Amino acid sequence: MSQPLTTIKSFTSTKPPQLCTYLCLIILCIIGFYSLHHPHQNPTPKPQTALHFHSLFLSSASNSTISSYLRALTLHPHLAGTKPSLDTILYVQTHFQNLNLNTHKVSYKTLLSYPRHSSVTTHFSNGTTLDMPLNEPGVASLDVVQPYHAYSPSGSVKAKVVYVNFGTEEDYRKVSSMGVNVSGCVVVVKKGEFLSRGGVVKVAEAKGAIGVLLYAEEDDGLRGGGIERGTVMRGVGDPLSPGWAGVEGGERLDLEDNEVLKRFPKIPSLPLSLENADVILGSLGGPMVPPEWRGKAQRVGPGPSMVNLTYQGENKMVSIQNVFAVIKGLEEPDRYVLLGNHRDAWTYGAVDPNSGTAALLDIARRYALLMRGGWNPRRTIILCSWDAEEFGMIGSTEWVEQNLVNLGAKAVAYLNVDCAVQGPGFFAGATPQLDNLLVEVTKKVEDPDSQGATVYEKWETTDRLINIQRLSGVDSDFAPFLQHAGVPSVDIYYGRDFPVYHTAFDSYDWMTKHADPFFRRHVTVAGVWGLLGLRLADDSILPFKYLSYADQLQGYKDFLSNLLDESISLNPLTTSIQELVSAAIKVENEAKRLRKQETKGDFVALKIRALNDRLMLAERGFLDADGLQGRQWFKHLVYGPPRDYESKLSFFPGIADAIFQSIGMGRRDGQAEVQHEIWRVARAIQRAASALQGELT
Numbered sequence: 001m002s003q004p005l006t007t008i009k010s011f012t013s014t015k016p017p018q019l020c021t022y023l024c025l026i027i028l029c030i031i032g033f034y035s036l037h038h039p040h041q042n043p044t045p046k047p048q049t050a051l052h053f054h055s056l057f058l059s060s061a062s063n064s065t066i067s068s069y070l071r072a073l074t075l076h077p078h079l080a081g082t083k084p085s086l087d088t089i090l091y092v093q094t095h096f097q098n099l100n101l102n103t104h105k106v107s108y109k110t111l112l113s114y115p116r117h118s119s120v121t122t123h124f125s126n127g128t129t130l131d132m133p134l135n136e137p138g139v140a141s142l143d144v145v146q147p148y149h150a151y152s153p154s155g156s157v158k159a160k161v162v163y164v165n166f167g168t169e170e171d172y173r174k175v176s177s178m179g180v181n182v183s184g185c186v187v188v189v190k191k192g193e194f195l196s197r198g199g200v201v202k203v204a205e206a207k208g209a210i211g212v213l214l215y216a217e218e219d220d221g222l223r224g225g226g227i228e229r230g231t232v233m234r235g236v237g238d239p240l241s242p243g244w245a246g247v248e249g250g251e252r253l254d255l256e257d258n259e260v261l262k263r264f265p266k267i268p269s270l271p272l273s274l275e276n277a278d279v280i281l282g283s284l285g286g287p288m289v290p291p292e293w294r295g296k297a298q299r300v301g302p303g304p305s306m307v308n309l310t311y312q313g314e315n316k317m318v319s320i321q322n323v324f325a326v327i328k329g330l331e332e333p334d335r336y337v338l339l340g341n342h343r344d345a346w347t348y349g350a351v352d353p354n355s356g357t358a359a360l361l362d363i364a365r366r367y368a369l370l371m372r373g374g375w376n377p378r379r380t381i382i383l384c385s386w387d388a389e390e391f392g393m394i395g396s397t398e399w400v401e402q403n404l405v406n407l408g409a410k411a412v413a414y415l416n417v418d419c420a421v422q423g424p425g426f427f428a429g430a431t432p433q434l435d436n437l438l439v440e441v442t443k444k445v446e447d448p449d450s451q452g453a454t455v456y457e458k459w460e461t462t463d464r465l466i467n468i469q470r471l472s473g474v475d476s477d478f479a480p481f482l483q484h485a486g487v488p489s490v491d492i493y494y495g496r497d498f499p500v501y502h503t504a505f506d507s508y509d510w511m512t513k514h515a516d517p518f519f520r521r522h523v524t525v526a527g528v529w530g531l532l533g534l535r536l537a538d539d540s541i542l543p544f545k546y547l548s549y550a551d552q553l554q555g556y557k558d559f560l561s562n563l564l565d566e567s568i569s570l571n572p573l574t575t576s577i578q579e580l581v582s583a584a585i586k587v588e589n590e591a592k593r594l595r596k597q598e599t600k601g602d603f604v605a606l607k608i609r610a611l612n613d614r615l616m617l618a619e620r621g622f623l624d625a626d627g628l629q630g631r632q633w634f635k636h637l638v639y640g641p642p643r644d645y646e647s648k649l650s651f652f653p654g655i656a657d658a659i660f661q662s663i664g665m666g667r668r669d670g671q672a673e674v675q676h677e678i679w680r681v682a683r684a685i686q687r688a689a690s691a692l693q694g695e696l697t
């Protein structure tokens with residue numbers, strides 16, 4: 001266990017720094033000066049000193065700086081690859097530079113997708129025609145990109161409309177059971193939690209639909225007529241450089257290459273406002289919708305109303321840029337702790353993603369403050385500002401692909417924040433060895449919404465049990481780090497499902513009116529995020545608990561044993577999880593011993609380094625060189641998206657795929673397929689256990 005910190009208020013007002021802050025700084029300067037001139041007595045900051053700096057980090061929070069960063073970042077819409085996005089690149093870069101942080105940019109040439117023209121016209125059975133422009137009320141600025149689906153093919157289709165609820169397989173089965181065939185029709189789909197935008201279009205295409213109109217329901221009246229933009233590309237990263245970095249002058253696939261074509265939908269799609277969706281759905285005939293679909297729609301169709309959906313887009317090669325600030329580690333410069341957030345936005349991006357960017361910039365400010373007080377992290381900290389996430393995690397993915405070996409050998413953890421503040425309530429996802437650290441850190445940071453309580457206390461009472469999600473989704477930049485490179489990852493945010501998601505109303509104004517009027521939640525996210533970074537960078541022994549990982553895997557195994565019939569053996573999993581448990585216990589004991597001897601010189605320092613390497617590399621064991629079958633980019637066998645979105649498994653994606661595939665196979669073949677994937681996962685767990693244990697067989 002690491003030494004307990006006392007709870008420190010993370011929140012201060014706009015008042016100037018207090019006297020004690022100055023005193024602290026002076027004392028820290030003296031300590032820094034002393035250690036500079038007495039290298040023998042004090043070669044490295046003692047844990048006590050690091051602890052002191054961590055307290056200083058928490059007490060140097062400021063809502064006014066964060067709000068000013070957010071204001072500056074959200075002055076104009078800044079879609080990736082457009083001119084105004086260059087201003088935000090410059091803003092982040094200048095901020096880092098002004099803090100004297102070592103700053104650089106890395107650019108890629110990637111294929112992005114923009115709209116040129118779109119129209120939706122509905123032809124009713126009474127002969128009237130209604131144009132349904134994709135306008136959001138009160139949005140006059142031409143800088144705001146019109147609502148569209150990036151990478152939708154251009155095309156014009158006119159056909160009868162069928163309503164298919166969320167557009168899941170189950171929904172199509174229901175439609176089909178009513179004798180309605182969507183083949184040749186335009187489907188109207190309600191955005192649900194089960195399917196991604198690209199997933200909706202993919203299923204519709206498979207059912208024979210020729211166009212898709214997607215709308216988002218309004219549950220709280222706060223959307224304000226906003227229309228949700230988004231990508232419909234499949235997969236992760238630049239479509240023309242799948243698996244490698246899209247550097248200037250590098251290899252690029254042809255647009256007609258099958259690898260490229262399979263990433264794009266074949267039928268056009270557009271988003272639709274709720275208001276227009278209601279008009280279209282209200283005009284449908286045909287059978288009544290199943291009662292469980294709820295909502296305003298009465299009938300399924302097809303028609304009699306017809307829709308003319310016309311979309312013309314332009315896919316073009318543009319330059320995107322990631323911006324980095326690097327704080328070199330004093331003792332272990334070749335070990336990396338990465339904090340990342342994307343910068344590009346569909347519109348103004350106050351929530352998505354610049355609430356996170358503002359927090360990142362404030363962490364930079366506060367880390368720089370610690371450095372001025374004499375602090376240097378033990379390990380290297382890298383602050384990452386990604387580009388083109390909205391198009392499919394492109395900036396982060398290209399960078400991870402380009403730096404795969406160095407990250408594999410040296411990255412300790414990746415800490416992601418995307419939409420930092422969406423509303424009330426703390427949410428977190430993590431790989432399980434980081435659960436414990438997450439809990440420890442939330443015990444040090446004050447809750448923004450209840451006086452005198454920590455984030456942890458509020459989180460615990462809200463969720464009853466602390467609920468840490470897992471990172472199997474591909475909805476933010478942790479995906480390449482964890483699912484491709486096997487880097488332990490965290491993702492945190494306040495609030496969820498905010499109503500102005502991907503609309504023109506995701507603005508600074510909305511943030512101050514609805515999500516975080518006094519920027520307290522921003523301060524809290526920056527506190528948790530920044531302190532996680534400090535602990536991972538400064539703790540002499542990495543704060544990873546692999547017993548939590550083993551526990552989680554045991555839970556997954558139990559879940560599988562209820563799901564699968566007895567002909568399939570889970571013994572391989574049982575054995576490998578047991579190996580992980582033994583290795584984890586051994587490591588805990590070793591860490592305890594080493595902690596006691598920590599001050600005993602270089603020999604112990606090397607032992608600690610070796611132990612940390614095992615802690616760091618264990619996660620890589622879950623990677624498989626061959627990756628998931630048919631989706632080789634996904635290398636992680638514990639966390640990744642299942643191919644079948646209706647899968648009951650949100651872990652072991654390879655096993656999930658095999659279960660899905662086995663449906664169409666003979667019983668024996670299907671079982672063999674599932675059993676094989678179970679073996680693969682078991683071997684992955686064994687690799688992790690053996691990396692942690694650290695001995696050759």
Ligand SMILES: *[C@@H]1O[C@H](CO)[C@@H](O)[C@H](O)[C@H]1NC(C)=O
Binds near residue numbers: 176181182183208
């Ligand atoms: C729907 O119609 C298409 C084209 O007419 C046909 O090929 C397909 O088999 C039909 N599907 C069902 C489920 O009837």
Ligand SMILES: *[C@@H]1O[C@H](CO)[C@@H](O)[C@H](O)[C@H]1NC(C)=O
Binds near residue numbers: 124127282283
């Ligand atoms: C035609 O039908 C549509 C949809 O039901 C309705 O909105 C419109 O008012 C109707 N027009 C006329 C002239 O009846």
Ligand SMILES: *[C@@H]1O[C@H](CO)[C@@H](O)[C@H](O)[C@H]1NC(C)=O
Binds near residue numbers: 119156158308309310
């Ligand atoms: C559909 O609308 C587009 C754009 O207004 C138009 O060019 C096209 O002719 C229309 N298609 C049909 C079949 O009416």
Ligand SMILES: *[C@@H]1O[C@H](CO)[C@@H](O)[C@H](O)[C@H]1NC(C)=O
Binds near residue numbers: 012013063064517
């Ligand atoms: C910062 O917090 C203080 C105290 O709650 C508040 O008065 C002030 O308005 C906040 N500043 C901003 C920019 O929200």
